[in-house]
Amino acid sequence: DKTYSLNVQIRVRKEDGSQVFIDNPSTGQTYLIPESAEPISHRFVASYYALGDSAVTAGKIQTIAGVELDYK
DSSP states (O other), rough: OBBBBBEEEEEEEOSSSSOOOOTTTGGOOOOOOOOOOOOOOOEEEEEESTTTTTTOOOSBBOOOOOOOOOOO
């Protein structure tokens, strides 16, 4: 079954639970990368919400997120 849900928006939240807004760098998350070059992992949470006042319909949801690294 390939029926997708309708009237859905996906929200991405940082580790502290605050929302990340698209095209708003001030809502991004800052990480310090250690000089030791050891691997690091960071977690985000994605959740879905109704889009406006419309009811969400049952079905699959597909989304893609990109991460932009700004090396300073």
